[in-house]
Amino acid sequence: MAHYQTAQKKLLLDFLREHSRQAFTIEELAAALEGREHAPGKSTLYRLMPLLVQEGRVKRFVRGTSRQFLYQMMGESCRTHLHLKCSICGQMVHMGHEESLELVRMIDKKYHFSVSEGDTVLFGLCENCRTAPA
């Protein structure tokens, strides 16, 4: 049983890692994994995802003004840069370390405020959502 759970978790983490630029709802994850060996079902995902969030491997967001939760993989290096997040499609952009540092230094210098890179997400609109007709 424990072995089976480990396999499910690995499959899930592998998938999220391969798609680390995208965020998914539980339903989307279940649909994307369906048919694969050891694919976790929806109820398993509802149990697994909060654990991964707790472990700091996955970040949880709310999609736009909806109450839907989205999950996205966080890399090791995500502690050291800022993130830009689209409020419409949920896409997350990982800022470069240099650019993040520059911004953080500027804020520190001007406002004497130290930003926590890994926890900070700037919300806005990505290129696609900004150019899409309203």
Ligand SMILES: [Zn+2]
């Ligand atoms: Zn990142």
Ligand SMILES: [Zn+2]
């Ligand atoms: Zn977008």
